[in-house]
Amino acid sequence: MAITINSINILQTYLRGVLGRANHHAGNVEGVSLALLGAIMWRADGQILVKQYAGQPANIIWFFIGTKKYVLTYNHAIQKIELKEKTHKGNILASFDNSSSYHNIITIFENL
Incomplete structure (x- = not known):
């Protein structure tokens, strides 16, 4: 089941969890x-x-974005966050870690 992010509190809870887990085993993201x-x-x-x-x-x-659905997941094997189409098993569009430049992120998201 999924939680809709419809308040700053849910968004902050999500982000605190991501950053907390990253601090323990995925500091590179x-x-x-x-x-x-x-x-x-x-x-x-x-x-x-x-x-x-x-x-x-x-x-x-x-x-x-429009009618297209995207997902971000963490890939433990390569220690990167992957941007995928539709589902967590979808086609990988890009991978990110702390070495990803903001220019690259902007360009990728502009083209979605």
Whole structure:
């Protein structure tokens, strides 16, 4: 089940969880997580949803641009956040970590 992000409180709870988990086992994505969330806020024009685990927001976030659905997930094997089409198993469009430039993030999200 997913949680709709419809308040700043839910968004903050989600982000605190992501940054807390990144601090423990994925420190190479904690900075880019903030940039990606900003890019989602900039481009999303539909619902923004996060995966729910034990009643709390988890690491997967879905968003819509027009009628297209996108998802950001963390790939443990390569230690990067992946942007995918439609579902967590969808086609990978881009991968991000703390070395990703904001120019690159802007360009990718402009072209979605």
